[in-house]
Amino acid sequence: MQNRVKKQTRILAIDYGERRIGLAVSDPLGITAQGLETLSVSCPQDALSKIEQLVKTFRVSEIILGLPVNMDGTRGCRAQEVSGFAERLRKRTGLSVTLSDERLTSVAAHRILHRMGLKIKDKKRDVDRIAAQMLLQDYLEKYSNRGGRDAR
Template sequence: MLRCARSEARIIILVQSPGRILAIDYGSRRMGLAVSDLLGITAQGIETLQRRNNRSDFARLQRVIRDYEVREIVLGLPLRMSGEEGTQSQKVTAFAEELRERFHLPVHLWDERLTSAEANRLLRDAEVRLERRTQAVDRMAATLILQAFLESRSAGGSGKWRDC
């Protein structure tokens, strides 16, 4: 049996500023939103935002950031299967820059390949009807993006993200 002397025992406490992490699955018609718990362990989908225009989209995001005390943002980056960036990736990168400038929060881009397909599969397996699935898929994709980000971060890896 291995024993530690009292002087050798150590407790590591992770201190972070209070707040949550917001994940966004960005699309041309809808944005799925998910937030972490305060400890940054679990992700919970909160809503699917119907896109209207930049002004109303950013106003809604501002309310979410305030209401949930968001301290960081994770944005899904749609890469091609080869890992290259396409047209939509460039739009997401520009959106990430605007988020960072408007809200003065760290923004991380997360490789979101196949998250929408996985979200669709999970909803289909849960027997969610098609009309409800359409509304839920973006929120579920944001939840999957955030959960993967949180797990990668807790494992100490850089995962599939880059900072904006």
């Protein structure tokens, strides 16, 4: 009897910042997002190496990268920086990198942490990871309403 179990992969979400990068990954079915960690960025190449390692560990098939868009919908210089990082990610991993509007994810993450009663130093460590998790969960829900991951 032939094993027909489909190889399940995950989606990695990245909340990119100058000092910290928040990371989250989907479950293999693409239903929920789990926060992974927040990387401290001292060298972008080190961050790329760590992300490449996570792509292999979690068998990631797609990357979602938060795009900082101004409230009026325009893109500023930070968006250009993120677009450059997306291109380096594509080249390094060979995966599709989707830029996704991240407006207000950090604000919402700060609110969640405030409600949890965390101290400011703990918030700084966790806010980017939670923002990445929120970005990914929004993305997963958006596409689950269109017939699942295959509809992308």
